[in-house]
Amino acid sequence: MLEESRAYFCRAANVLGLSDRVRDILLTPLRIVKVGLITESDEGKLIKHTGYRVQHSRVRGPMKGGLRYHPSVDEDEATALANLMTWKTAVVDVPYGGAKGGINCDPTDLSERELNEITRTFVGQIKDVIGPTIDIPAPDVNTNAKIMGWIMDEYSKYAGFSPGVVTGKPLHLFGSEGREEATGRGVTIVLEEVLRSQKQSITDVTVAFQGFGNVGSFAARTMAELGAKIVAVGDHAGGVSNPEGLNIDELVAWTARHGSVAKFPGGDAFESSDVLTWDCDVLVPAALGDVLTKDNAEDVRASIIVEAANSPTTPEADEIFRRRGILVVPDILANAGGVTVSYFEWAQNIQQFRWELGRIRHELSDHMRKAYEAVAAVAKTRDVDLRTAAFILAIQRVGEAALSRRPYAEAKDLPR
């Protein structure tokens, strides 16, 4: 994944004619933190995990990005995802740099008490490198508002009451209206813009989803509300399809009860991995990374792929999609609604003020549409695909901020 994120960066860097030296500066993470987490299981045994926080860039503001709890979490994955956060925050023009992290654990193997203790131990180990003006974590795969609340509580023991240290918190603990739905809602807003540019409407399209967690379920819900037909959904345990369109509210309720879309009675079951090559207009990968590869890219039948997940497409697959005329809406644009509303949450925490849901949705829509327009304009003037355009826009914004911080700097002095 690390090589892939660098490959996408370099595609844009080539268009911009960046020197190797500047590439090196922009790609090198500021700080990589790796910590051992020793806790006790419910049976009194020692359990060991490794936690990571990779801080990529602070040029445009405090570093920002989610925490993932998954067996795949390692230094390379966290570094690649931290790097993506730097470009994502620049694409939506929120005042942050990029970071990412997590713990290499399988939360399904842990009790709530164990998860709580592991989380608090992690916070104790990284407390000196996070903070409301330093680095602000948020939810990602297998983390949620409850865990963000624990993080805030634990950090506040060291630093005093600090709601701004983390976003995606519960509403009654100074979380924000609209954060839970934000990433999925943002995906839908970007899809609407893409379809508008093609003189199509969201009511005309069929959509297939891989992943039905926070991002996938809210994206499906908001698309269905606007009239899109969600014809297939696959997750870690199975898939369900309905050519007439799945009832998404019922599917959400089923998943909340059963932990998966598998065996949902409102559709036909299928092998989950088949969802990527489903017969549909729009494919939304909304689960893990590296799922669209050279091995399945030729079989994808959608004409638009909206990357709700981070890094779902390998560069080889991306090349195949380009050749086949399949439009890929890149992660650093498509899923940036989450970090955008995280910014609103942090701003509310700092101001000790609350925004209503209507204002959050309006501002989110405004940010996403502006970001799409800016990326589409670069794609047109430079004659490049949307991913390269998004990277160009982001690199320019980060680069200009870096040089403005030290106006007479040469590349070697770019602030980091």
Ligand SMILES: NC(=O)C1=CN([C@@H]2O[C@H](COP(=O)(O)OP(=O)(O)OC[C@H]3O[C@@H](n4cnc5c(N)ncnc54)[C@H](O)[C@@H]3O)[C@@H](O)[C@H]2O)C=CC1
């Ligand atoms: N939560 C957020 O605000 C943001 C999340 N993202 C990205 O969106 C993606 C999904 O994140 P969340 O929805 O937050 O996570 P989540 O933990 O709420 O949901 C993950 C979903 O992926 C499915 N999944 C896991 N393994 C799978 C497999 N092998 N095959 C098919 N499906 C599988 C799960 O069943 C679940 O439906 C990730 O790539 C994440 O980095 C991006 C921006 C913000």
Ligand SMILES: O=C(O)CCC(=O)C(=O)O
């Ligand atoms: O809300 C945030 O701060 C970050 C969300 C995130 O991890 C992501 O956009 O990939």
